Amino acid sequence: xxxxxxxxxxxxxxxxxxxxxxxxxxxxxxxxxxxxxxxxxxxxxxxxxxxxxxxxxxxxxxxxxxxxxxxxxxxxxxxxxxxxxxxxxxxxxxxxxxxxxxxxxxxxxxxxxxxxxxxxxxxxxxxxxxxxxxxxxxxxxxxxxxxxxxxxxxxxxxxxxxxxxxxxxxxxxxxxxxxxxxxxxxxxxxxxxxxxxxxxxxxxxxxxxxxxxxxxxxxxxxxxxxxxxxxxxxxxxxxxxxxxxxxx
Numbered sequence: 101x102x103x104x105x106x107x108x109x110x111x112x113x114x115x116x117x118x119x120x121x122x123x124x125x126x127x128x129x130x131x132x133x134x135x136x137x138x139x140x141x142x143x144x145x146x147x148x149x150x151x152x153x154x155x156x157x158x159x160x161x162x163x164x165x166x167x168x169x170x171x172x173x174x175x176x177x178x179x180x181x182x183x184x185x186x187x188x189x190x191x192x193x194x195x196x197x198x199x200x201x202x203x204x205x206x207x208x209x210x211x212x213x214x215x216x217x218x219x220x221x222x223x224x225x226x227x228x229x230x231x232x233x234x235x236x237x238x239x240x241x242x243x244x245x246x247x248x249x250x251x252x253x254x255x256x257x258x259x260x261x262x263x264x265x266x267x268x269x270x271x272x273x274x275x276x277x278x279x280x281x282x283x284x285x286x287x288x289x290x291x292x293x294x295x296x297x298x299x300x301x302x303x304x305x306x307x308x309x310x311x312x313x314x315x316x317x318x319x320x321x322x323x324x325x326x327x328x329x330x331x332x333x334x335x336x337x338x339x340x341x342x343x344x345x346x347x348x
Contacts, residue, residue, distance in 0.1 A: 105176065114202075116165075119218075119249065136154065213290050213291075219242060252274075267322070297324045
């Protein structure tokens with residue numbers, strides 16, 4: 101199902117808004133978003149039209165969505181070929197459509213973490229393309245959001261590299277509100293870059309061995325975290341590369 105440019109903008113703005121949320125979504129809203137993802141997967145007509153109704157149920161999401169939508173509209177209008185300003189340049193070379201990108205995000209148990217992960221993956225695809233592609237409407241905004249997410253996560257990882265810290269400690273160290281830090285920590289925890297200090301040494305070295313259910317626990321201000329081996333290599337990729345080279 102080919103989307104209209106207005107539908108593309110709506111869907112893109114929704115995903116960008118989700119990726120920038122500072123706090124977990126209420127359970128009822130997360131459930132409604134998952135239902136929307138299911139409708140998109142089935143290519144049901146009118147699914148995207150439900151997005152404005154959903155964002156109106158969350159003040160911060162509504163604000164981020166409207167900002168992203170306005171930004172995208174202005175960028176699309178400024179381009180000679182607005183209809184081709186997609187995350188992926190053309191149907192011939194595109195690995196996925198916007199619906200295919202959105203479905204795993206919206207149907208995930210945590211849409212915020214999923215959106216952040218996809219946005220970060222998208223930047224690698226975007227920056228590998230030609231400069232003309234890089235300037236596509238959605239590309240500029242996605243790169244900006246990805247860079248913001250990366251800076252936030254690196255700040256947390258660097259703080260935890262020095263010593264284990266509680267979530268409350270991190271709010272003072274990186275100078276961010278508690279809810280924002282909780283969202284960043286949740287994302288890093290679920291992707292294996294950090295772990296609670298009560299976790300076993302094996303799980304810190306090989307975070308993929310930890311069952312996913314163990315990373316779905318609620319995060320409290322007093323919950324303390326530390327860096328995993330995966331988190332260390334994210335901060336020091338050259339060290340990782342040398343070790344990999346030495347092992348071959």
